[in-house]
Amino acid sequence: MSDKLKVEPPTLPSGGWGSVQEVATILLHERVPIKDSRLLMNQNKPDGFACVSCAWAKPAHPHPFEFCESGAKATAWETTSKTIGAEFFARHTVTSLESWSDYALEDQGRLTVPLRWDAATDKYVPIDWDTAFAEIGAALRAAQREQVVFYSSGRASLETSYMYQLFARMYGNNNLPDSSNMCHESTSVGLQKSLGVGVGTVALKDFEHTDCIFFFGQNVGVSSPRMLHQLQDARRRGVPIITFNPLREAGLVSFTNPQSPVEMLTGQETTISTQYHQLKAGGDTAALMGLCKAVLERDDAARARGDQRVVDAAFLLEHTHGFDAFKAAVRACPWPDIEAESGLTRAALEAAAEVYCGAGAVMAVYGMGLTQHRHGVDNVTMLVNFLLLRGNIGKPGAGVCPVRGHSNVQGQRTVGITEKPELAPLDRLAEQYGFEPPRKPGMNTVEACEGILAGKVRAFIGLGGNFIRAVPDTARMEAAWRALPLTVQVSTKLNRNHVIHGKASYVLPCLGRIEIDRQHGIPQAVSIEDSTACMHGSRGMTEPVAPTLLSEPAIVAGLAKATLDPNPRVDWDAWVADYRRIRDAIAVTYPAIFHDFNQRMWTPGGFRKPLGAAERVWHTQSGKAEFTVPRSLRTDPDTESRDPAALRLFTIRSDGQFNTTIYSPDDRFRGIYGSRRVLLMARADMTRRGLAEGDTVDVTTAVSADAPRRVDGLRVVPYDLPEGCAAGYFPECNPLIPVWHHALESKVPAAKSIDVLVRRAGADQPAA
Template identity: 60%
Template sequence: MPSEEDTVHYEGPSGGWGSVRGISRIFGKEWATPLATETLFRQNKPKGFMCVSCSWAKPANYHPFEFCENGAKATLWELTTRRCTPDFFAKHTVTELRDWTDYDLEQQGRLTHPMRYDRASDRYVPCDWDEAFREIGSELRRLDPKSVVFYSSGRASLETSYLYALFARLYGCNNLPDSSNMCHETTSVALKKVIGAGVGTVVFDDLQNCDAMFFFGQNTGSNSPRFLHPLQEAAKRGVQIVTFNPVRERGLEFFTNPQSPVEMLTGKETRISTQYHQVRPGGDIAVLMGMCKHVFTADDDAREHGRRVLDIDFIEQHTSGLEAFEAKVRATSWEEIERESGLSRKNIEAAAQVYVEADRVIGIYGMGLTQHMHGFENVALFVNLLLLKGNIGRDGTGISPVRGHSNVQGQRTVGITEKPELVPLDRYAKQFGFAPPRDTGMNTVEACEGILSGKVRSFFGLGGNFVRAIPDRDRMEKAWTTMRLTVQVATKLNRSHLVNGEIAYLLPCRGRTEEDVQASGPQAVSMEDTFSCIYGSLGRRTPASEHLKSEVDIVAGFAKATLAPNPKVRWDDWVGDYGLIRDQIAETYPEQFHGFNERMWTPGGFYRGNSARERIWKTESGKAEFTTPETLSATGWPDAPGRYRLITMRSNDQFNTTIYGYSDRMRGIEGTRDVLLINPQEMQRANLQEGQVVSLVGDAEDGVERAVFGLKVVPFSLPDGCLGAYYPEMNPLMPLSHHDGPSKTPAAKSVPVRIRASDERGDVTERLEPPGHATHPV
């Protein structure tokens, strides 16, 4: 592994003054009123609003500043005084705006008026809401419901999500993909298969009761910074934290608490990870097999002394499939494991020994596990490891996928899914007096395939930046314009709003921080966090424009303009009082949402429950299931000379596709996103120089030409055979066909690419393929 001294890196801890400066920079630019400060103090507090960024918990015992750098940025981004008005669109054609960066588009501020795309002038022009609803409803009635896709990002509330899913099914389809399809659908499928519950089993209090934590492919410092507080507390009390990640993420190395005056004044920092292993991208299956191999060996040794490492009682009572898995592990050689993982046997056994010695273990992971062609096996193998010692279903133990968007998990809970078997359709039928569709709808990959083939004729985007977030972006944008109707609901302008169907609408909505007054008075909404707890959220800021509608009101407007009247479906009543929507949710999901209105303001949220946490296994076998992998590599494609594994990464200055700026402070990269990260040894083998401008070309062997030009070479600490570059800029290199099999989650963490030299105009001039380069195990 290259020395960090030879690479671009950040020497400070996560948090600390760097975090304060990051917030201050956005605060200065996005200052709305002095009330912005008061709004931040209400963030993630009782009777306040839930963060519009990640899905971390809103704890009952909260800090004075219960927000992180990215959470503050997201709130101030929404509170900006900038306005994107009809005058702006009158000055710029849509074609012209496609050349703008993501950052510059969002810098125009909050959308203020409903807009219709005028193809003749290539501009958005203002329209009124009644006109928009009328034409959208008219078009939907002409289309085959199976040809319409209803996408939602992870920020829509439970109330909005429930109505959106109901509208789609009343209309006649289950085409309800959401942002989970692009990140944690692997989790939903794998955990459902092996433990019978499609979400994590850990609750917030478990973090205070464990002896060890194992992290795989999760960047806490940038993606869920408030997690750093309980991590710091755990590290201080001696919890062993072992991390596997191709990138050395600063948040899992050192942390200085911005809320501690002593730490801020003295610069004191806490070491987070006791072990940090830079696994090859796609090498996690091999690592987990190696750790399990060591656990079996340790159990063999213990048996000679009349003891056991394995929790035999738990295994016999609660699991199935161990025999086949154990035989596979024992038959797998350390040579194979080292080759595929890029790690030494010594390091893997050191990590596994921590697991052997710990009584209560939590497994934590992110998209570094899920976004591979064999992501299912990644997640299932992690569960296998935990099952060996009964580390699911006890306090201080469990599997914990850290979710991204603030309500992406909750949307699935209340019906946003293409899978009819996950929705109580019989209750739907009785509750609303209709026959809901029973066929499987389209997920994100299938929706994209449908757009390419012409099968999909209309796309609704409830938030998000779908076109920018999906694989094969260049191909998708060309096909997008062949659709008949596209509708986007948003707070700010982004790339997806500039690629339109024949008829297109851009409809502005209120943000979560803003007051939502309806017929019965001010309305609150609710969200679910990554620990399956439900919270109320109440906005108080004056909306950015008098022309904005709430998402609930917009969904109801679509429905009333499209569907025949139904006395059991009371759109106007629901818009007037969101409590009535929560009553409907409780009727559809009584086990989880009973007494919803009464419980939604419970400090710390109310827990909706998890059967696997209670050791009730709703699987085919009725037990937790060990999975036997068929491969040690999660990439799904072979190594070859000149082929690299590209990781797409997010910077410290973005949240998903939202770019707040050009400062990736915790990686030491400033002022640009057009970079190619590569370790110095690989640079030498490929005859590259620091600062050289190169291109990346896809190497998927599917006949499709893919390329991204104008990337500056930056030396960076990464495993051999591996490259890093930013998401979403690298999405054109991601083949739509490269996805996890069972879940169809796109494989963004191991994209096959080659490097080519190019000049500053992006013209490819020379192909760079170091002779004989295939893999370089550390």
């Protein structure tokens, strides 16, 4: 991958010929055969395969092309004909691979043979499956149970995830951190507190009935482009879309539908956001406080005139608790404080509130721009407060819609991947499988990092993902990672977590979801849960890239059999032989959700798990939806720097990546090509520091009292973002985020707000 920065005006609109060209380019680059490129026609279809990238909903009546640019890239990345086997690793030491970029590592192609690191040669060498399982099992049996971590990335199927959590609990711990800990745990905590359910209440059909959509901190054009179909349809009905985001993102500005011949030929585009408010990074609670204040002031005025109430008084009385305390806090909050912390004017917030008050049914869509803050949970509960004011939970066209990332990150939680024992049906598992599950809370992602840094974690099993690249505090974590006695990675492609490894390291290559998974000659199917809590079946549709690969269920079973004592109630081999038996077991554990699982998994549009809040049934302590008062308007009051030269950094993703997978160095929606080592700054902030476009700067964390944290050699790019803020790419800026800089209650790394100091490369002092 080159590192020659070129900056051009951002590409608008999203979609259009740019997306078509990107899809064609990735298919050619990955050498995807013509026959396999036709797989895209089966992507996200009721009888096809579920996309391996984002978790956006799969409609019952899909478009002819029910895939987006990001999904096509993910499919090409997985179905590539490029492979790497024993000969590749014979040519390269692991140390030499450390200098390769993330892109270069994954671009080598699919892993095809199980590998073990050889300390004498510093190379990965082939190992047969039985030996790999036996050696890993022996190491796990010798380890102390509480010192082993079972991580999952969010891409494994419901079947694999269920087996994995059972393996971990039968082993003896609840150390089941996952990628949700790094992104949407603030959602799980905040929505559970407010509504009694840890996931969103919006279904796909609600987009057809909504009168207004609010967006907070979610980049639809990159993170979930298929949602643009629902947004375009809503806009054609005249539905206003009001966006709060520090950057003007292409997908939230305008869209040309690549599936429309008329739009493609004429260049016709749809304006997505009718109001676009570029608030300060971390200004979300303040902005929501302003919206709520404007609503209450309009309600006061209506009551004074004797007009109909603006708030839904009947709903508030019957269905909510804590409204009076919340109302008092809002009234006591001064507008100047709201404006200062949000970076928005009172007039702007009142304009947004006016639209809200005129809409009968309102949805709120959000992403990690809300969750990855010290007060990320407060951000989520404040959004719920805003919706509750006018009864916008539990009615058609209304509700809260967190947009999940990885394709089954929500589903794996549903089947038991959680470090919180109170969220797992431990008593039922005990009865079903005849063992005593551990009751002690396990480690979440941040706690696993803390344990690794402290030397308290001694083994790490990774079911997918690129953990060491995704977590914060990269430099410190990589140094500590090398001291781990055992690391095991179940993977499809080579990544950073293989070249930064423990003292004993194994790489176990697995089938991808899109590949046909035959057990005893019989093709198997798996299932996933989307962002709207609907379950879908998924069939592999292309031949495996190599005959040496095992499926994820087979790998989990192999590890479990080599590690655990035999249990007559768990027939791992029978489960692997027929995945329907796994689904039958899931239905026994979770009958309310998964009854008749095998019969219902191919329901067009999926079958939805019960969500009380969507029916105005509140599983909270009070039995009602809870208003909560935020701790502070300031996003990080205990970690903000007092240095006036500090900028508030937030991390972003490009359209050339999905999570830690980098497809290219380009970000065409932001006009950045050839390099990801950039720092986006407002021109006024550049001028104050004497910086020009393209200057090279070093960035240090302003609040690192315990250890220095820095990223050197970033190129400055002027960009339209609020003064006092800066943006840089994930995961390149992860070294700047301390492990301890996480959300209160949820412990999500606070990657969307960290104070940093910027200095010219090689300079001793920060630019003032």
